[in-house]
Amino acid sequence: MKGEGAKYTRSHIPEKILFKKQFDTKHDALSAEYAFKQLTRAQKIAHLAREGINLE
Template structure:
């Protein structure tokens, strides 16, 4: 059985209005990495980034599964997911 811990799936809004989904165990540290160009290759070329959503999971598997699912959705489905999670996407200029 996997050890219970703090695992997160998060969503960044990038400078070009694209959405990036990621996984981490430390939200503050990971966001800082992305903002300074030391995160993912994708976000490095789409600065600035802003974290607009995060969800905590008990297992690494569940968080990685959520990240994988998010990344493989269309933009429309990603925005619909954020709305389902209670995010006011209009405040970020996102449209369904």
């Protein structure tokens, strides 16, 4: 059965998790995610660099 998943799953390669952070509440986590998604690509890269994540 390997390789027989849904069409969407088969066509989208898994992403790599670069950063993970734990929050006290779901609300805090969703707020942080929304704020991060509002940043430009350059701002996101700068944020990850401040957290010690090297994308290269």
